[in-house]
Amino acid sequence: MTESGKMKWDLSQLVEFDDPGYIEEQLTAWVKAAEEFRAKHHGKIASYNVQQVHDMIEESDRYELQHEGAYLYALRMYDADMNNEVAKKLADKARTTYMFLQQAYAFAPLEMGELLSKNPEIINDSDLSEYKHYLEMIARKIPYMLSEAEEKVIIAKDKNGIRAWSQLQGDWLATRTYEIEIEGETKTLPYGEIIQFYQHPDRDVRRRVHEVVYRDLGKDHILWSAALRSICSNHVQMVKLRKLESPMTQSFLINDVDEETITALMNTIEKNRGVYQDYLRLKAKVLGFKKLGNWDIMAPLNDSPEKKYTWEESQKLVVDAYSEFDEEVGVWMQEMFDKRHIDAEVRNGKRSGAYCETWHSGKSAYILQSFNGITSDVFTQAHELGHAMHAYLGTRAQKPKNYEISYCVAETGSIFGELLITDKLLEQVKTKEEKRALLATVCDEFGGTAFQVSTRLWFETALYEAIEKGKYLDGELISKLWVEARDKMYGDSVEWFDEMQWWWTFKLHFYMPVRRYYNYPYVYAQLFVYAMYRLYKEQGKEFVPKLKALLAAGSSKSPRDLAAEIGFDITKEEFWQKGIDQFKEFVKQFEENQ
Numbered sequence: 001m002t003e004s005g006k007m008k009w010d011l012s013q014l015v016e017f018d019d020p021g022y023i024e025e026q027l028t029a030w031v032k033a034a035e036e037f038r039a040k041h042h043g044k045i046a047s048y049n050v051q052q053v054h055d056m057i058e059e060s061d062r063y064e065l066q067h068e069g070a071y072l073y074a075l076r077m078y079d080a081d082m083n084n085e086v087a088k089k090l091a092d093k094a095r096t097t098y099m100f101l102q103q104a105y106a107f108a109p110l111e112m113g114e115l116l117s118k119n120p121e122i123i124n125d126s127d128l129s130e131y132k133h134y135l136e137m138i139a140r141k142i143p144y145m146l147s148e149a150e151e152k153v154i155i156a157k158d159k160n161g162i163r164a165w166s167q168l169q170g171d172w173l174a175t176r177t178y179e180i181e182i183e184g185e186t187k188t189l190p191y192g193e194i195i196q197f198y199q200h201p202d203r204d205v206r207r208r209v210h211e212v213v214y215r216d217l218g219k220d221h222i223l224w225s226a227a228l229r230s231i232c233s234n235h236v237q238m239v240k241l242r243k244l245e246s247p248m249t250q251s252f253l254i255n256d257v258d259e260e261t262i263t264a265l266m267n268t269i270e271k272n273r274g275v276y277q278d279y280l281r282l283k284a285k286v287l288g289f290k291k292l293g294n295w296d297i298m299a300p301l302n303d304s305p306e307k308k309y310t311w312e313e314s315q316k317l318v319v320d321a322y323s324e325f326d327e328e329v330g331v332w333m334q335e336m337f338d339k340r341h342i343d344a345e346v347r348n349g350k351r352s353g354a355y356c357e358t359w360h361s362g363k364s365a366y367i368l369q370s371f372n373g374i375t376s377d378v379f380t381q382a383h384e385l386g387h388a389m390h391a392y393l394g395t396r397a398q399k400p401k402n403y404e405i406s407y408c409v410a411e412t413g414s415i416f417g418e419l420l421i422t423d424k425l426l427e428q429v430k431t432k433e434e435k436r437a438l439l440a441t442v443c444d445e446f447g448g449t450a451f452q453v454s455t456r457l458w459f460e461t462a463l464y465e466a467i468e469k470g471k472y473l474d475g476e477l478i479s480k481l482w483v484e485a486r487d488k489m490y491g492d493s494v495e496w497f498d499e500m501q502w503w504w505t506f507k508l509h510f511y512m513p514v515r516r517y518y519n520y521p522y523v524y525a526q527l528f529v530y531a532m533y534r535l536y537k538e539q540g541k542e543f544v545p546k547l548k549a550l551l552a553a554g555s556s557k558s559p560r561d562l563a564a565e566i567g568f569d570i571t572k573e574e575f576w577q578k579g580i581d582q583f584k585e586f587v588k589q590f591e592e593n594q
Helices: 020-041 050-080 085-105 107-118 120-124 126-144 148-159 162-174 191-199 203-219 221-242 249-255 259-271 273-287 311-325 327-338 375-397 412-428 432-468 475-490 498-505 520-552 559-566 573-592
Strands: 177-182 185-190 355-359 364-368
Touching: 020 050, 020 085, 020 107, 050 085, 050 107, 050 126, 050 355, 050 364, 085 107, 085 148, 107 120, 107 126, 107 148, 120 126, 126 249, 148 162, 162 191, 162 221, 177 191, 177 203, 185 191, 191 203, 191 375, 203 221, 203 498, 221 249, 221 432, 221 475, 221 498, 249 259, 259 273, 259 432, 259 520, 259 573, 273 432, 273 475, 273 573, 311 327, 311 375, 311 412, 327 364, 327 375, 355 375, 364 375, 375 412, 375 432, 375 520, 412 432, 412 520, 432 475, 432 520, 432 573, 475 498, 520 559, 520 573
Parallel strands: none
Antiparallel strands: 177 185, 355 364
16 A cells, blocks of 8 residues: 555444445434434433433433444545535535434433432432533533523524534635745645645745735635624624623533633733743744744744654654553554554645544544644644544543543643653654754644633634624724734734734634634643643653543543542642643753753
């Protein structure tokens, strides 16, 4: 098999028959099973005893395990090739299926809420101990639940509302091409390929690539301001309808966290803005610039070798890094390659970005990324395989209802994987310049995830506040709010060209359905894992079972309880400062290797 062939995933393992007609039949069968579930339980749950509740939960899980493969097949096929007409049809069928499933199951949490309101002691019944936290999360949502009829209308509305906007944004970005001259040759490149030049060693190339991409993004600002205006206005209305305390409350419920924790996290970030700005000034000095341009933030160092990795080299590095952490995990990571569960080929029509999708019934996962062979691609691979490590552990220990993982916890394995590959690469460096370049990559990634992502929370809050004040979110105002949030974080440490005001148009996280305030879980995980990494360095192999237990817990415990088991109190700024301190340690090492 050619290297290109090895870089394409094999989705046929998800289903019994690799045939579009069979996929459609399976999706239809799942809807039928959900309707039968509804007919069996609707109007009865509020009077169920403990055994009936237990049986109902497990029945729902069985349906999911039986049918999830066809659903994953349809959506992943489309992400791999959005220009494929068969894939478009199957993905639309999958999205419609999801809407029907949501509607069919809408009654269950509502009636469970009614039951728990009348009999809260059920939560602590020993016969339901496996699902205790699942029931706790339902109970927490009771004050914000609407009627079944209202919930079903909202589901239908979202299918052709925010979900349609999200699909459009993904389709649009996946099919964009950009014309640019590189090293004397004019090239027309898809988005997934042109972004590799963001880290080109030539500063002029970096700047021109950024200008081309963001200039073209800005041309469609009328479209994307309409999308964001609709999405944010819809959320403001849902906040009022559900009587949520604030636009962030829904995210606390989804992420299984609380305001006290996230306030402590974001206060820590805001108080440490200067730490990040100082690093950016230090990097500018190392690069020989008076100030970084926005096109330099993720730039390689001038004297760093232009290292390129083959697919096999990257695979060996990442698998070895996980194997040295834990032999069992290393075997699973190798399996991801051997079974071709990773799609890394760069091509037009492929969804931008990277992700890892858990395949629960297969106790495995599938990864999508675009691999250009640069160092950041190796880090991306390690990151996504960290999600796969989470999937392998969690699906072996938990049933689906206990694998609805908080987005805060969901990034734990992935960011820890980045630190494992960092350790592996640091072992192999031969010169001071190589070490410094690698440390710069680590500091850049932390800065982008912890600090830059935090600006998105401030930006999103500003959007909701503007709507509440009756302001009209056109492209200019949205850009103004984005720039204000950005400048609050970066101060005067970076020079920005005007086209960067359109940055918000391409970030898919702003358009994702039912994912408002999607971004702060990345900040949470970055600081949490860096604090945990310090513990790993102190304890060595003694720490390994603790991380595996945390990942294996799925959603059976809250993030606060999972942290407490390691000895962390996530409600305190002092804890989050530990993550910042580890970042400062990497910056110190970077400075010492000048």
